[in-house]
Amino acid sequence: MKSSIENDIELPYFPLIYIFFLLFFICAVNTVSAKINREKLVLRHQVKVSTADSLSSLSVGNGKFAFTVDFTGLQSFPELYENSIPLGTQSEWGWHSFPNKENYAFEESLKDYDFYGREVPYAVQWKNPGRQQNAANYFRQNPHRLHLGIIGLEFFHKDGSSVKPNEISFINETLNPWTGEIHASFKIDSFPVEVSTYAHQSLDMIASKIKSPLIENGQISVKIRFPYPSGNHTDSGCEWGSSDKHSSELTKSENSAEIHRVIDSTSYFVKINWQGKANISEYHKHYFVLKPEKGKSEFSFSCLFSPAKTISKLPDFKETASNNRKSWSHFWLSGGAVDLSGSSDPRAMELERRIVLSQYLTKIQCTQDVPPAETGLTYN
Numbered sequence: 001m002k003s004s005i006e007n008d009i010e011l012p013y014f015p016l017i018y019i020f021f022l023l024f025f026i027c028a029v030n031t032v033s034a035k036i037n038r039e040k041l042v043l044r045h046q047v048k049v050s051t052a053d054s055l056s057s058l059s060v061g062n063g064k065f066a067f068t069v070d071f072t073g074l075q076s077f078p079e080l081y082e083n084s085i086p087l088g089t090q091s092e093w094g095w096h097s098f099p100n101k102e103n104y105a106f107e108e109s110l111k112d113y114d115f116y117g118r119e120v121p122y123a124v125q126w127k128n129p130g131r132q133q134n135a136a137n138y139f140r141q142n143p144h145r146l147h148l149g150i151i152g153l154e155f156f157h158k159d160g161s162s163v164k165p166n167e168i169s170f171i172n173e174t175l176n177p178w179t180g181e182i183h184a185s186f187k188i189d190s191f192p193v194e195v196s197t198y199a200h201q202s203l204d205m206i207a208s209k210i211k212s213p214l215i216e217n218g219q220i221s222v223k224i225r226f227p228y229p230s231g232n233h234t235d236s237g238c239e240w241g242s243s244d245k246h247s248s249e250l251t252k253s254e255n256s257a258e259i260h261r262v263i264d265s266t267s268y269f270v271k272i273n274w275q276g277k278a279n280i281s282e283y284h285k286h287y288f289v290l291k292p293e294k295g296k297s298e299f300s301f302s303c304l305f306s307p308a309k310t311i312s313k314l315p316d317f318k319e320t321a322s323n324n325r326k327s328w329s330h331f332w333l334s335g336g337a338v339d340l341s342g343s344s345d346p347r348a349m350e351l352e353r354r355i356v357l358s359q360y361l362t363k364i365q366c367t368q369d370v371p372p373a374e375t376g377l378t379y380n
Contacts, residue, residue, distance in 0.1 A: 036339045038332050039178055045356040047175040052077070052165050054084035058175045058182050059378050060197060062327075063367025064092040065204035065305070066377035067151075071173050073184030073195030074208060076152035076223075077165050078236065086236035089148040090377040091204050092368045093307050096229050096266045097142040108135035141231040145373075145380055146263070147238055148305045149270060150225040151206065153195070154289070155188055155214065163188055177360040178332060180324040188214060198320045199364070201327035205304040207320035216297045222290040223283075224270070224303070226261060237380035248286045256312075259288065267307070273314040274301035331363055 049056045052071050059068040068087045070077050075087040108131060110121040125140070126133035155163035173184040184195045193212040200207065214220045227238035228245050246263040257280045259270040272280070277293040278301075292299040300317035304310065315323065338355050340348040365376030 036337050038337050041337060041339050041341075041352075042178045042332055042356055043176070045177065045353045047177075047357070049173040050171050052080060052168070052171065054081045057081055057085045057087060057378075058173065059361075059364060060175075060180055060182055060199035060206070061364030061377060062199055062201045062204075063363060063365065064369075064377075065199060066090055066364055067197075067199050067206050068378050069182055069184075069197060070152075071171050071184060072153055072168075072186065072193075073173060073182050073197045074152045074222075075150045076154070078150055078152070078238075080165055082236050086238075086379060087150065087152075088237065088378050088380065089151070089305070090145050090380070091148060091305060092370055092377075093204075094146040094148050094266075094268065094305070095143045096146045096263055097144070098138070098229075098231060099264055100138065100142075102131075102134065102138075104131075104135040104138045106135075106139055108132055109139050144229060144231055145237070145377075146229055146266065147227060147236065147380065148268065149261075150223070150227075151208075151303055152223050152225075153210065154221045154223050155193075156219045156221075157189060158217070158219070177356065178328060179321075180328045181321070188219075193220070196317075196321075198317075198324045200302075200315060200320050201323050203304060203315070204306060205302055205314060205320070207300065207302040207315065207317040209298065209300040209317045211298045213297050215292055215299050216294060218291070218294045220292070220299075222299075222301060224259070224272070224288040224290065226259075226286040228263065235380070243285045246286070248282075248288075250280070250282055250288060252280060256314075257288075257290075258309075269306050269309055271304040271306065271310065271314060272301060273316070274299070275316055276300075328363075332359075 047058060049058065049071055057068050057070060059066050061067060067089050069075055070081060070087055078087045081087050109123045111124045112119045112121050123139065124136065126136050157163060168186050168188055170187045172186065173182065175182050180198055182197045186193055191213050193214060195208060195210050197206060197208045210220060212220060226248050227240050228242040230237055230239040249260040251258045256273045261268050261270065272290065274290065276296060276299055278290055278299070280288060280290045283289045290301065302314040302316060302320065304314050338352060340352040365372055365378065
């Protein structure tokens, strides 16, 4: 009697080739039919916000720069988010250190530990007050990532009084991860407002477009505010009560302005371009207002953050939108994708949502030369 292996070996040659090609054809057909529609996959996980929820801030970015917004599509009410997910503007290059006035040495923060007869120094949080504790605190705080500035909107009632967050209704904000756009719509005194915001994918820049009859009436302005850094562990990174410790110098030209920021030994520039007629002025120290002229219901601007003087003319909103559509399409159409729409498991869609949005966050927070902290470029 022949063994099973011998029987297998003696199978006719041509039928084996036929079976091989049949299986190959079936696999090829299944592969083609199972190709993932990536746009459909990503678009079913757009993020929706319908309330002024301080835990629902949204971010746009390019991996080296990120900009986090509230329900208005910009950073209009940062105080509401102060103790939750703050509205940060952070970059790979934006770092700051407080002056070391006491001349602390890093060695002062160290404590020796005995490891099998060998003394090994470690930086620790000293419990007892004194120079060692102060030195440890200084080197824990410095250097720290810098909040580069607040870019938001100011809204006014017809009588000139400021609009409060609870007076804004019909909030509908959407993050579209396929295009990198945050689009917000809401109403103030029954007037509609629409705001679209992008982060440029190769510049540390945002571009926004605002549409509303309130612009026509002079009831919407863009505000640009700069804080001194706080250096604290769990806050927004903003110290608003130290206006004398930093400087913001405004230079104006036609349809553009530049603000030179100096914070101790840190220096950077903020460049603003806009379309249409508008005027920018310093409202308070480190507080600038860009006010569109009355008569039109649409206004757009671009704002670039840079460690040095840079290009004179920034990409406008339309160019930035096109830049995002191309860049994000390339991102989503390359690399891996997971489509769980065919699963009958009730947990499948939640798992798919987390995969897609984790990919989005990786793109905007983690594609830089220096690995980010666990909070990326959103939280200090």
